[in-house]
Amino acid sequence: MANYTRLPVSFRHGKGCWLWDDAGEKYLDALSGIAVCGLGHAHPAVSHAIKEQADLLLHTSNVYNIELQEQLARRLNALCATESVFFCNSGAEANEAAIKIARRYGHSRDISHAKIIVMDGAFHGRTLATLSATGNSKAKEGFAPLVEGFAQVPYNDIDAVATYSDDPNVVAVMVEPIQGEGGICIPDENYLPELRKLCSDNKWLLITDEIQSGIGRSGRWLGAQHSGVKADVITLAKGLANGVPIGACLAHGVAAKMLGPGSHGSTFGGNPLACRAALAVINTIEQDDLMRNAAVMGEYLKKGFETRLAGLVIVKEIRGQGLLIGIELNTPCAELAKKALDKHMLINVTAERVIRLLPPLILQQSEADLIIETVSDLITDFAGQNT
Ligand SMILES: Cc1ncc(COP(=O)(O)O)c(C=O)c1O
Structure with a gap:
């Protein structure tokens, strides 16, 4: 097409x-395939991991235990100070999972028409829900009706978010610690810490989309780690497996408990090949x-x-x-x-x-x-x- x-x-x-x-x-x-190939091309550690895994096992199903997925989840939880991980195949899917977690969190608090605060200039993906959360009108053109339940405010404007403190339907704030597609926009130093406080005070989940800013690209594992901010939900993809498709939605606290058996899933998500490649990426970033x-x-x-x-x-x-x-x-x-x-x-x-x-x-x-x-x-x- x-x-x-x-x-x-x-x-x-x-x-x-x-x-x-x-x-x-x-x-x-x-450009690294737009923030994907952080280890460059044909990195021996990744090539070796993929080749060896291809000879062992590519895929079973999430109806069985997947040891490499558990290993990767443990590594990510340790690096990001989270408790649980859902694996998928792309950034948009990781954000879909985050949005679904926020909706479930709303229902757990008897909020049936959950609203998520999102930012002007944000980019969260091309599926209908992530497109609806995206703050770029050109990307949305011709796709109405979009998914409801998003309120858009200017980026880097804490007062604009604070005006929603009286809105009983708000369940979460979704933000890129550094906006990528929006033009490499870096917020003021106190923006993310203030956003964290506002979310905690209002019992909103803080969702950070680290799909472009994560996995070492900003000089830390996560962009939000520069300001010491810990989100409730963190999404990763792009650089995680250096080109092997993978996405991850990490959560801790109440957010980590929202998806129970049968509530969400992915056929390919977290398969042995992708997880093996991601483990090779993380090890290499650390070792080198x-x-x-x-x-x-x-x-x-x-x-x-x-x-x-x-x-x-x-x-x-x-x-x-x-x-x-x-x-x-x-x-x-x-x-x-x-x-x-x-x-x-x-x-x-x-x-x-x-x-x-x-x-x-x-x-x-x-x-x-x-x-x-x-x-x-x-x-x-x-x-x-x-x-
Ligand atoms: C911040 C951010 N979120 C989400 C996405 C969507 O990721 P994907 O294209 O893997 O669905 C992107 C892609 O550019 C992104 O930069």
């Missing part, structure tokens, strides 16, 4: 931060200190861009945390993704005017230098054409 606008290239193989197309041309991947690398390389990239782009009026802001980096221009710049491709560099433009960089967590300084040089040159040329 014609639902994707594709760039004219097709990749055949990859190694580390690099990809090769079908004509043998080499490209630097500064990749979160520290993400933090160091992220700062290096930001400083490099600040130096190279200083004084350029077209550049509104350079921002980021770890290897989630956005360069906001003061004009739409979607064409820059193709222009970068022509220079053998993969980048992306989101929210119309934000150049988004999500390189692998294994990025080396020489590769960061190439990203700074190539992207800065592109922006400088673009600025010349737009004056």
Whole structure:
């Protein structure tokens, strides 16, 4: 179907931060399949885990115990300070589970028309419920009637959320600790802690969508860990298994008890192959200190861009945390993704005017230098054409 606008290239193989197309041309991947391949391409630990598991067992069913799923759940619970995990195959499904948990939580409190507070500019997925929770009107176009039960407020505006304190139907707040699709938006330092307090005071669940910001990308396992905030429900996907489809909805406290037998499920969710790959990813991030690398390389990239782009009026802001980096221009710049491709560099433009960089967590300084040089040159040329 014609639902994707594709760039004219097709990749055949990859190694580390690099990809090769079908004509043998080499490209630097500064996007990681949109925050998926944190360990880069063809990482030996992941390849080995997948190959070995393929020879053992791919799939049984969630009607049986799955030891690797339990191992992965224990690892995730330890890293995220949660108690239980539901596994699925994508980010949208992880968020669907979170929304269903919030609805059940509402019913447990005799709230039959549960409302979840969501944010302008948010992106939570493309299924009907997650689309309804998404704060991007273009993504919703033509899909009405949407799922009811979401109230949208401006991001990074605690007062806007607080106005719902008197609304008896609110059961949860759903938020990205760093908005990805919305343009790499990082809230004020006190926003998430205040949101946590507001949720606790009002008996609302705090749901953090860490699908783009999680698994080391921001320099910590979770984006919310930078502000010491612990959510009731956390969703993960993208970087969790480096390209093998997986999603996870983690919960603790009352939220961890909402889905009983038969209340939710997934045929493929948490199968041995995906869990084995995810365990290899987590082990490698830990063993190779990749979160520290993400933090160091992220700062290096930001400083490099600040130096190279200083004084350029077209550049509104350079921002980021770890290897989630956005360069906001003061004009739409979607064409820059193709222009970068022509220079053998993969980048992306989101929210119309934000150049988004999500390189692998294994990025080396020489590769960061190439990203700074190539992207800065592109922006400088673009600025010349737009004056
Ligand atoms: C923050 C966030 N949530 C949810 C999703 C949806 O994930 P998926 O495409 O795996 O369904 C995305 C995808 O971009 C995302 O960035």
